C-alpha cells in the first residue's frame with residue numbers, strides 16, 4: 001500500500017507541508033493507545049507488557065482502540081515501546097507494573113559492559129514481531145488513517161541502558177558522556193545503527209510516517225545535545241530516505257520529538273526532519289517564528305490540561321491553535337507529551353472536538 005491508498009491522508013499531507021484544502025489541523029496524541037482507555041486495560045489484563053508487544057493480535061487490537069473510539073483521530077501509532085531496541089542489543093528489560101521499565105543489569109563500566117552488547121544485530125530476527133504487528137494493523141486499518149512507526153533516539157536509549165530505568169538526576173549516563181566521551185559515542189553509534197535498520201523495516205512492513213522520541217533531550221546542556229544527540233538524530237534522518245530509495249520505496253515523512261530541547265529548535269529545524277514535535281514549555285508563536293515555515297510543528301498542549309475540565313480544555317485548545325496560526329497550516333495537533341493514565345476518555349473526545357471546531361474557525365479566518 002502506498003500513501004495514496006490512505007483515505008484520510010490529512011496528516012501525511014500536512015507533515016509534507018501540503019496544506020491546501022486542510023480545513024482544521026490533523027490530530028493524534030502520544031500514548032493514545034494506553035492505560036486511560038478501559039478497553040486497553042481489559043485487553044492487557046495481567047499479561048506482561050512486552051509479551052503484549054510481541055503478540056501481533058493483541059498489539060494490533062490495542063493500536064486500533066483509539067482509532068475505533070475517536071472518529072476525529074488522523075493517525076494510529078503502533079503499540080510497542082522504545083525499549084525494544086536495547087532488548088535487540090541483548091539487554092534484559094522488564095516492565096514493572098506502576099513503576100515503569102527496569103534493566104536488571106544496566107551498562108556501567110564502558111570497558112566491560114559495551115562488550116556485552118550484540119554486534120551486527122539482525123532486526124528482522126530480533127524485532128520481527130513489531131513488523132508482524134505493523135502488517136496486522138495495516139490490514140485492520142484498511143487505509144482509514146496512516147500508521148506511525150517509531151524509535152527512541154540514541155541519546156534517550158543510551159540513558160535508559162545506563163541508568164537502568166527512569167531517572168531524576170541522570171548521574172550515571174552523565175558520567176559516561178563526561179568521563180568517557182569516546183566510549184559514549186561508540187555506544188550511541190551502535191544504537192543508531194539498530195535504530196536505522198529498525199525504522200527501515202517498519203516502513204517496509206507498512207509504517208506511513210515515523211517519529212523519533214528523544215524524551216530526555218532536555219537533560220542535556222545545549223552544547224552536549226549538539227555533541228551527543230543531534231549528530232545521531234541527523235544520521236537517522238539522512239540514512240532512512242537513502243535506505244528506502246535503495247528499495248524503490250517512497251520516502252516517508254519523519255518527525256523528531258526532542259522533549260525539553262526548546263534551546264535546540266533552530267538546529268532541529270535544520271536536522272533533516274519534516275516535522276518537529278514540541279512539548280508544552282514552548283510558546284507556539286515563538287516556535288513558529290523560529291521555524292519560519294521550514295518544518296511542520298507538532299504539539300503541544302500540556303497533557304495535564306485534560307484534568308482541568310471542559311472550560312480549561314477549550315481555552316487550552318484555543319490558545320494553542322491561535323498560537324500556531326502563523327504556521328499557516330503546517331501544524332499537527334498533539335499533546336506536549338504522552339496522555340496520562342487518569343484522564344477520562346470522554347475529555348479526550350472533547351479535546352478532539354474542540355480542535356475541529358476552533359480549528360475550522362481559525363483556519364477559516366486565515367483564508368479571508
Ligand SMILES: Cc1c2[nH]c(c1CCC(=O)O)Cc1[nH]c(c(CCC(=O)O)c1C)Cc1[nH]c(c(CCC(=O)O)c1C)Cc1[nH]c(c(C)c1CCC(=O)O)C2
Pocket residue numbers: 029030031032033034035044049077078079080081082083095097098099100101150166213215338
Ligand atoms: C520514554 C518512552 C518509553 N516508551 C515510549 C517512550 C517515549 C515517549 C515518552 O517520552 O513518553 C514510547 C511509547 N510507549 C508506548 C507507545 C505506544 C504507542 C502509543 O503512543 O500509544 C510509545 C510510542 C506504550 C507504552 N509504554 C508503557 C506503557 C504503560 C505500561 C503498561 O500498560 O503496563 C504503554 C502503554 C510503559 C513505559 N515505557 C516507557 C516508560 C517510561 C514506561 C512507563 C511509564 C508509564 O508507566 O507510563 C519508555
